[in-house]
Amino acid sequence: MNPALSELGRIYPPERLLVQPGQLVPYESDALTAFRARPLAVVLPETTDEVVQTIGWCARHKVPYVARGSGTSLSGGSLPVEGGLVIGLNRMNKLLRLDPAERVAVVQPGFINLEVSNAAAPYGLYYAPDPSSQPVSTIGGNLAFNSGGAHCLKYGMTSNHVLGAKVVLPTGEIVELGSQSLEGVGPDWLGLFVGSEGLMGIAVEVTLRLLPKPEKYHTVLAAYDSLEKAGNAVAAVVASGLLPGAMEIMDHLAIEAAEAAVKAGYPMDARALLIVELEGEAPEVEAEARHLGDVIAASGAYEVRVARDADERAKIWKGRKAAFSAVGRLSPDYLVQDGVVPRSKLGQALLEIERLSQQYGLRVANVFHAGDGNLHPLILYDGKVKGQLEQAEALAGEILKLCVSLGGSITGEHGVGMEKKAYMPAMFSQADLALMRRIRRAVDPDELANRGKMFPHSEAPALTPHGPHPLEKAGVIWRE
Amino acid sequence: MQHKIDTQSIGPQGEVMAHAVEACVHCGFCLPACPTYAVLGEEMDSPRGRIFLMKEVLEGNLQLEEAAPYIDKCLGCLGCVTACPSGVPYGELISTFRGWAEPRRHRSPFARAFRLGIMELLPYPKRFRAGAQLGRIGKVFKPLLPQALQAPLELLPERLEPAPPLPEFFPAKGPRRARVALLAGCAQQVLKPNFNWATLRVLAENGVEVVIPSGQACCGAAAMHTGERGRALALARQNLKAFPNDVDAILSNAAGCGSGLREYGLLFVGEPEHEAAEAFSKRVQDVSAFLVNLGLVEPPALKQPLKVAYHDACHLAHAQGVRSEPRKLLRSIGGLELVEIPEGELCCGSAGTYNLEQPAIAATLGERKARNILATGAQAIATGNIGCFTQIQSHLRKLRREVPMYHTLEILDLAYQGKL
């Protein structure tokens, strides 16, 4: 064992310091298997102190690292840095405090998203952000990537539900960001930290806001003979002034996959399915449901189902949430994309994706959060066929550029990670990126935390050769 | 997932494994369903991690011995199969891989002897009975024995129940509605002989006549799931011969055995009897599913209300998809209140011979299950598998909180007899 590693062995007992090939191989990828990298070691801290010591070790030896939860990132966000350290936070998975009266939960980063709602359920409360990975993904990972879900339009993303975080900075310092209040004064440091993709440090304690569980849900499943009609239905719902908690569309391929996976009972002949969900106070939901019924009835749906109970609602959602992974049944390989377009451009975007799909000769399944214009095209390919992966990647790239050209974003909720860093310049100018990079270096002078993610061509820091940078003068960064 | 497994050189089993690896998209939905991941929280002890490891070994990138400790820790509970949205046939992968790997393994002489002991004892009721009697005496010396030998002793009951020999034929009561063949199971014949007797009486009560072929052998599941393919094939061949064709179904009242029989199709991949084995597997049913399909003769209501927790055996719920049927049977008894166990999808740690081979993890899971059951406040526990039965009973005992335990069919039997 190299001397640096044996120093790490003084922090961790052998069973929590993984160095054998059989132990490292399973950590080489997250849910984006197109990328693989073998870490130097994996450590499994159990305390904040161990995290601090580990970060200190990384800083001393200039070893880049990535903090990892359940490894469900679809953008390669938790991909190890080759030869770097993986800090697996799965053992820091305690619920530290649940305060139903104040409606907050304090958890460690390895705590699972869905478990927050499960713990809060006896008090009539829940944790709103619901990424499809919620039975698996951890709060730490959700925080780092500002995870979204199906209910973002109305309730926002992870960032809108995190009140505070205790963070170990890449320098080893511990800071408390945010508080227990919904409000703050001074710059929103916590807002900057959430979604920074692990580039600014590791959250070791997270304070989450809980909401009262809606009294009533009204979940409608409408089947259409074209994607366009489903898209128009969404526009009509929005125009009616209703604000549903979720509006989801799945196309024919996605329906087929989801149905094969969970037997949700979806109408199999539909070209598009629309799920609309209202939730809230019973009398209000009942009134809104009547308006929604009118809108849907006029939208050209050939079949409309309303979930009669919690089981039927769960079934409708189960199919939707399993859709990504279920596409594995239709194709040996696929890429999940995550772009955003202005809602009114959805139809245009889908047509263009259809055209690109034909041009590339690759099938594309579409699952999307129609309420907020967040597209998830799934590009089906067979990696065994030479050149298909490259074709699929090229197609994915075209879709992202399309999203930007329509005024949208290259990612709605999966983050930039590995996968999209090359597309950052399509969305941001050199000056924008330079500033973000400056912030990153101010917080992490050696760019150790999740090195190689988010920024295009992001390798070791290269300081400009003409004169000291103001940050150097300020003593925030320095050259070796 | 992309792979470079050379299926040509591995042969038909290679195809089976490559197909499973291909289906995995590494999404991680299996993690919360995996008992070893729940206990250890490490990627290599998760289904997704094991698939990655098996792939690397099969591709020749990783030494088998590097991956083996983590493959060994898999309980084979198949909780991940239920959770998997991509439809990865994980059970087929791990069974086949273990069979492929076993001849390539380097095991210590002690480990070999221990495995041989299990394989030579468990499948043979007579030997097992003799061994169990010896084991009861051995309990006295338990503290002196090596760790590995302590675990099996803990699972033995204080006293073995008398086991009157099973008949070859058990007639239906009243008009005959069906004719079935029953697999008697090995361990349960010794440890809980009443499981079979209760099953026979309940079937008779429902107008089902039962043959119990005397030539039957152990189903071979234990051998199959630990990579002893040759041994499993030999046992399975014996059963293919022993079970008659003139029955409506082949029934099992032990989850593990039933699921073992249903895997014969997979076991015989590349063997001449493959087709016959597939056909055999299709005729196998768990007794609870058979009774629900047949239509249960309604038992009389209980004299006093009884709160029963039903424990899902993994090899019923995950391997065979039998979840609702045992519950339906129990609910058909008037006065019986059925309660669900928290974390019900999680394995109890028994998993065939797992609690013998990985006692530490098995014990953690066993205690977790026992505590979850106690949390329900149930007055009795029902399950459909002898392995779960002994595991849960032993852990309840350790917590000094014994709750009466029954096979699902035992509860029905008692209800028909008006004894509950």
Place this chain on the structure above:
Amino acid sequence: MNEGLLIRPSEVAEVQEAVRAHPKSLPRGGGTKAALSTPREGQAVLDMTGLSGVLEYDPAEYVLVALAGTPLAEVEALLARHGQYLPFDPPLAELGATLGGTVAAGLSGPMRQRYGGVRDFILGVRFVDGEGEVVRGGGKVVKNAAGFDLPKLMVGSLGRLGVLVELAFKVFPFPKATATLKVTFDRLEEALEAMYKLASSPLEFYALDLETNPATLTLRLGGQPEALPSRLERLRAFLGHPPDTHTLLLEGEKERDYWRFVGRLEWGHGYLVKVPIQPSRIAGLERELPAGMRRYISAGNLLYLNWPDSIEKLDNLLKSQGLRGLVLRGDAEPAVSETLKSPLIGVDWEHSFARRVTAALDPHNRFSPNP
């Protein structure tokens, strides 16, 4: 004040020029929060009202993009014509506050209760950093996870991280009907208890405010008009049918006037201070506060306080309660800059993360009021 130090850019390039040209500058919008927009010695004031106007607004998108100097009133009027609103309900609109000033001060109003505060609705931002560069963060769509969340960082930044020039917000449809019920309690404890219960209930409020003298909860409902009567009835039942002498129902024009008045935060002499708080700390703070005007907003998460005494005293009081505050304005405005060392009072939460990020955005210390 030296008039030479007042610059009124009408283009973004002029903002850049001004930032580069002056060692110290302070952006100012409508000037409604004097404690935040009164310059210190050596600070050039950038009057941002010249950068005004809505740039993009398609009601179907729920997105509005405008220049930072745009008056809130103008934005709200435009949205109202399409049945929409700024869900974070910024205060001081009627007094001339701008979008930029609202974001920089981080101010939300009573209706933040329903969907969230300004941090929850800001989507994108364009600003001039301390190097004089124009940079952009976020986007113009309702969902976006690309790059660092600079829009959120700018909320509450007080002009110290950059000069805001353009902002994008998520907007929502305004409820088709609203009604407000005021319920008075005999004791503060009873009002607090009711507030807790209401906030944990599935009942949904556009506003859930607490006033202390007398202890009063002000509850605003919104939604479909046909559901409102039954919801009001359920609300009364939930509160245990308080007697008519203790309740007041506001509807129609009267209700709208009431909330417009609340949004002015005009409470006479004294300092106006924003105090983020949490419900469990209210009782303790109330024991120390003198009688006066104040309002706890959003189920006890935000206090707007009128403070008649010296700011040092309030600073000490907040410190003793473990709270922070932001002074928005005082009664003798020219005096503010002399008496007030910093508008940020109470507990000091300065930390390394803040120092490092500030240095990255403003390496030459142009936006810091301190030398």
